[in-house]
Amino acid sequence: MGKYTLPKMPYAYDALEPHIDARTMEIHHTKHHQKYTDMMNVALEKCSNDIQNKDIKEILSDLSQVPAEVKGAINFNGGGYDNHELFWNNMKPNGGGEPGGALADAIKASFGSFADFKEQFSSKTAPIQGSGWGWLVYNPSSSKVEYIAMSNQTSPRTKGMVPLMGLDVWEHAYYLKYQNKRPDYIAAWWNVVNWDEVDSRLSKAK
């Protein structure tokens, strides 16, 4: 067995119904997330022990430290491994609503209001070309929260950002239920956001 193993889901596959269907969640976790995990282990075998022993966050934060021949594979599969673990946990059954506390203040400071943030996040994530993610991140250099769109599985960590909340808009994340209607998936997704988890990531990032 490699260093990385598929993280356990924090709830049942059908727990996010009707917003995200059980079959999509099961395939997404057991096939897609599993594949990124397995391929990350394959890529790590070509790395030094020093790299192998590092946390995924440290690896993704500085890809210049990994051998050139596996840099692309680690960017993609290490990103996929980490992004999906964040994604499962920034959702929960009966989630949604609005954040409170420090997260609410940070969102207001950066976006004007929660409604403006939600509108901007949705309208920037919906048109991502091909496969990618929309992210709310913490920028350590400005000490503010920001929106960032990332292609494929590339982690916001590769840009020095701390991921707080990610939305996977690869077709595998929604196609069974929503087909080509990505904006409908995004609109439904707000009902399962786990704001407590996002707020907790913000406090750890500061």
Ligand code: MN3
């Ligand atoms: Mn995915």
